[in-house]
Amino acid sequence: MSRARSKYNMTGVYRPRSPFLRWLERRLPIGQLIYSEFVAYPTPRNLNYWWTFGAILSLMLGIQLATGIVLAMHYTPNVDLAFKSIEIIMRDVNYGWLLRYLHANGASMFFLAAYIHMFRSLYYGSYKEPYELVWILGVITYLLMVVTGFMGYVLVWGQMSFWAAKVITNLFSAIPVVGDSVVTWLWGGFAVGNPTLNRFYSLHYLLPFVIAGVVVLHIWALHVVGQNNPAGIEPKSEKDTIAFTPYATIKDSFVLGLFLILFAWLVFYVPNYLVHSDNYIQANPAETPSEIVPEWYYLPFYAILRAIPNKLLGVMALGASILILAFLPWLDTSPVRSARYRPLYRQFFWLFVIVCIGLGYLGSNPPEGWYVIFARLFTVYYFAYFLIILPVLGLVEKTKPLPNSISESILQGKTAGAKA
Amino acid sequence: MIARTKLLALLFAAALAAPAVAQEGPPAQTPPKLTWSFAGPFGIYDTGQLQRGFKIYREVCSNCHSMTMVSFRNLADPGGLGYSPEQAKALADSYKLAVADHLPSPQEAVISAFPIKPPDMSVLAKARSYKRGFPDFIFDFFTQYQEHGVDYIAALLKGYENPPPGVTPPPGTFYNKYFPSHNLAMPQPLFAGAVTYDDGAPQTLEQYSQDVAAFLMWAAEPHLVQRKRIGFQVMIYLIILAGLLYATKKSVWRTAEAH
Numbered sequence: 001m002s003r004a005r006s007k008y009n010m011t012g013v014y015r016p017r018s019p020f021l022r023w024l025e026r027r028l029p030i031g032q033l034i035y036s037e038f039v040a041y042p043t044p045r046n047l048n049y050w051w052t053f054g055a056i057l058s059l060m061l062g063i064q065l066a067t068g069i070v071l072a073m074h075y076t077p078n079v080d081l082a083f084k085s086i087e088i089i090m091r092d093v094n095y096g097w098l099l100r101y102l103h104a105n106g107a108s109m110f111f112l113a114a115y116i117h118m119f120r121s122l123y124y125g126s127y128k129e130p131y132e133l134v135w136i137l138g139v140i141t142y143l144l145m146v147v148t149g150f151m152g153y154v155l156v157w158g159q160m161s162f163w164a165a166k167v168i169t170n171l172f173s174a175i176p177v178v179g180d181s182v183v184t185w186l187w188g189g190f191a192v193g194n195p196t197l198n199r200f201y202s203l204h205y206l207l208p209f210v211i212a213g214v215v216v217l218h219i220w221a222l223h224v225v226g227q228n229n230p231a232g233i234e235p236k237s238e239k240d241t242i243a244f245t246p247y248a249t250i251k252d253s254f255v256l257g258l259f260l261i262l263f264a265w266l267v268f269y270v271p272n273y274l275v276h277s278d279n280y281i282q283a284n285p286a287e288t289p290s291e292i293v294p295e296w297y298y299l300p301f302y303a304i305l306r307a308i309p310n311k312l313l314g315v316m317a318l319g320a321s322i323l324i325l326a327f328l329p330w331l332d333t334s335p336v337r338s339a340r341y342r343p344l345y346r347q348f349f350w351l352f353v354i355v356c357i358g359l360g361y362l363g364s365n366p367p368e369g370w371y372v373i374f375a376r377l378f379t380v381y382y383f384a385y386f387l388i389i390l391p392v393l394g395l396v397e398k399t400k401p402l403p404n405s406i407s408e409s410i411l412q413g414k415t416a417g418a419k420a
Numbered sequence: 421m422i423a424r425t426k427l428l429a430l431l432f433a434a435a436l437a438a439p440a441v442a443q444e445g446p447p448a449q450t451p452p453k454l455t456w457s458f459a460g461p462f463g464i465y466d467t468g469q470l471q472r473g474f475k476i477y478r479e480v481c482s483n484c485h486s487m488t489m490v491s492f493r494n495l496a497d498p499g500g501l502g503y504s505p506e507q508a509k510a511l512a513d514s515y516k517l518a519v520a521d522h523l524p525s526p527q528e529a530v531i532s533a534f535p536i537k538p539p540d541m542s543v544l545a546k547a548r549s550y551k552r553g554f555p556d557f558i559f560d561f562f563t564q565y566q567e568h569g570v571d572y573i574a575a576l577l578k579g580y581e582n583p584p585p586g587v588t589p590p591p592g593t594f595y596n597k598y599f600p601s602h603n604l605a606m607p608q609p610l611f612a613g614a615v616t617y618d619d620g621a622p623q624t625l626e627q628y629s630q631d632v633a634a635f636l637m638w639a640a641e642p643h644l645v646q647r648k649r650i651g652f653q654v655m656i657y658l659i660i661l662a663g664l665l666y667a668t669k670k671s672v673w674r675t676a677e678a679h
Binding site: 045084087088090091097098101242246247250251253254257258260261264265267268269270271272273277278280281290361 | 489542554560561650
């Protein structure tokens with residue numbers, strides 16, 4: 001019996017300490033649930049820092065909910081008052097500026113963490129059998145985040161808010177036959193107006209709770225099958241795993257600390273770094289801004305939309321670029337999960353990361369000249385990655401031999417590190 | 421069908437279309453980066469500069485531009501212009517207004533003389549910017565450059581000049597080398613000596629434009645000083661916290677490596 005084991009009680013049975021907790025536990029075993037899922041829960045011993053972003057995302061959702069609920073107490077969803085009410089929050093509500101900057105920049109940090117979390121899953125194959133459902137629930141969460149973030153941006157009712165709402169809702173007019181009726185239905189009128197703002201406000205308040213629900217399913221499904229790990233192999237013995245608390249908890253907390261430093265830098269020092277200055281001009285339906293640019297986290301999709309000269313095809317590509325993620329578990333034919341043992345896949349993966357960032361840059365620039373040509377090339381690669389490269393690569397790639405166990409892969413890593 | 425055509429125009433043209441009054445001519449110049457007391461992690465407003473800027477706003481800008489989000493009481497807020505509550509009240513009294521009232525807006529007759537309504541100045545310093553481009557926008561994150569708006573406004577106020585040969589601004593507009601389309605509906609508002617300073621600061625166009633831009637920054641971001649002060653405390657706290665968490669993590673994981 002090792003010291004660590006006796007110290008942190010890894011037997012898996014929760015023993016309530018006080019009479020009250022014993023009373024509660026006999027009627028509602030919530031203590032046992034928390035204990036077995038977040039204390040004794042075995043995590044692979046070799047998880048690296050990229051695995052801390054799940055916890056960070058949970059905290060970001062909490063921050064967005066908490067700040068958002070208080071902001072909603074001061075916000076007025078009316079086309080004549082929305083912009084003004086936000087300025088009142090910024091000036092006259094106690095620490096309103098802090099709440100508002102936390103919420104606005106929190107959305108960016110939320111997306112940043114989500115993108116890191118998603119790319120980590122791609123790199124280590126965390127969508128393959130038996131993680132299909134974990135992955136799909138994650139894609140649904142992301143889709144809900146995209147919708148919620150967009151609606152929140154519209155609530156500001158600045159010029160960018162208004163014109164983004166107009167451009168994005170107008171995309172539905174590309175649907176044959178019923179397109180225009182759908183857009184009218186979405187708007188609640190014949191233009192983006194007060195009914196539109198009101199329903200966006202209602203849904204922006206509702207959807208985060210739906211996200212929270214899907215996240216619970218996501219974590220539940222994850223805890224049923226057990227976490228993936230950098231070696232991409234199943235834990236075989238107790239030596240391969242380690243208790244969630246304190247090991248994963250303290251590791252997550254440390255990276256969370258670093259993440260919050262970055263967040264605080266944005267909020268306190270450059271709170272408008274990610275904001276288009278036009279969004280400090282109140283929405284004016286009569287005046288088109290000189291450029292219409294979405295928030296940074298939508299730019300790659302915006303580039304894909306504009307890369308295709310046909311409107312209907314562009315809208316379909318935009319939708320497909322997100323929906324295709326849900327099919328990823330079956331598009332990747334390789335039985336090996338981790339990119340560590342897939343030398344070719346690793347190169348295509350990093351190229352994919354560069355292409356996504358490149359699409360983001362192109363999305364922020366006007367669709368003309370070389371920008372369009374590169375946007376088209378990158379769009380082709382984006383889809384080819386999923387539809388051609390991943391299916392074919394699994395069949396032709398010669399993968400490196402997998403380690404026998406997680407503890408062996410840790411030893412391999414250590415000797416490699418010692419040699420280097 | 422009309423909606424579709426409109427959308428196409430939005431998607432494929434709006435992003436590259438210059439403002440409606442665009443004309444041939446050189447592209448707008450990039451505003452020079454000036455030194456601001458409120459820039460950087462420890463930035464604070466220069467009380468004297470804000471008071472001078474407010475004087476310019478009252479005597480010149482406020483004839484056409486409203487500032488509906490700023491109240492007289494804000495003039496006595498900490499981290500701002502540095503007036504006492506009594507001074508703010510006295511000023512409100514001189515307009516026959518209460519200290520909680522907003523600054524008075526210009527006469528409707530004056531505003532309607534312009535083809536475009538002069539914008540409200542409450543958040544103008546955050547509503548104006550200029551393109552930084554790659555890679556400058558990345559450095560801006562680390563150098564905490566957030567003064568795009570004030571640099572642009574200060575440059576614009578001294579950017580009036582005769583149009584280059586062959587270029588005629590449309591009637592009712594004035595050539596400005598920093599304005600994106602060059603043709604600005606606002607005639608040059610400030611001239612050297614137009615506003616009398618009582619603190620001995622130079623009464624030059626250079627000084628005026630920087631002072632009024634600083635005042636507009638305060639109007640747009642009145643809690644900037646508080647934000648940066650709290651930000652420093654939060655940073656110190658988080659850095660110590662992260663350090664302690666790292667040490668704890670090291671210590672806890674040593675027990676994991678023991679077996």
